[in-house]
Amino acid sequence: MDLCRRSNAYSKVDKEDPEDIIHRRAQFLIHKVLEKADSRRKPSCLRLRISKLKIKIGKRLMRLRKRIMSGVSTVRLGIHGHFITQLKTWKRIFGREKPGRQSQTLITLPPLISS
Template identity: 85%
Template sequence: MALSRRSYTKVDKEDPEDIIHRRAQFLINKVLEKADSRRKPSCLRLRISKLKVKIGRRLMRLRKRIMSGVSAARLGIHGHFMSQLKTWKRLFARGRQSQTLITLPPLIN
């Protein structure tokens, strides 16, 4: 048995450039086979993808409209609230001034 093992010659190491080249050829062939195996996209798939794009655009427009409406409503509410707040401030400020101006007569016992 020992003689038969010695009869095999050790294979020389391959050149690193050859290894890289062989790997690249393998990957190229793999990609080409994948491209050949692909079918032509069906008409139905094209229609569905176009429909998805159309729906997406409509949803985007709807979202923008809603957001602009919400922001407009916020501004309106904010403006109304601020005007009410100013009114209340004026009312309470006048109340304080009128209390300080009015002097009560002293109580006689």
């Protein structure tokens, strides 16, 4: 009897409130999920090495890609320049007029006489 009269005494509850049960279960599940998340966040030496290696490979691939793109553009410019010089040469060869002949574009037809 003395225990029940004390202010700090605990009394046995026959039935718990269903909302309290749901709340306690939710808190327990949240606690479990947080513990799992904390255990996953511990970085291992191997993970750090792999991430550094990925960064290193990525940088090398970017440099290689830039070199290839600049090489391709250089080749394009070279081919374009070669093509233009060949075109100018062909124009000079075939664009000249032979003496005594008129160009087809300069031939004018006499006007038609209409009756």
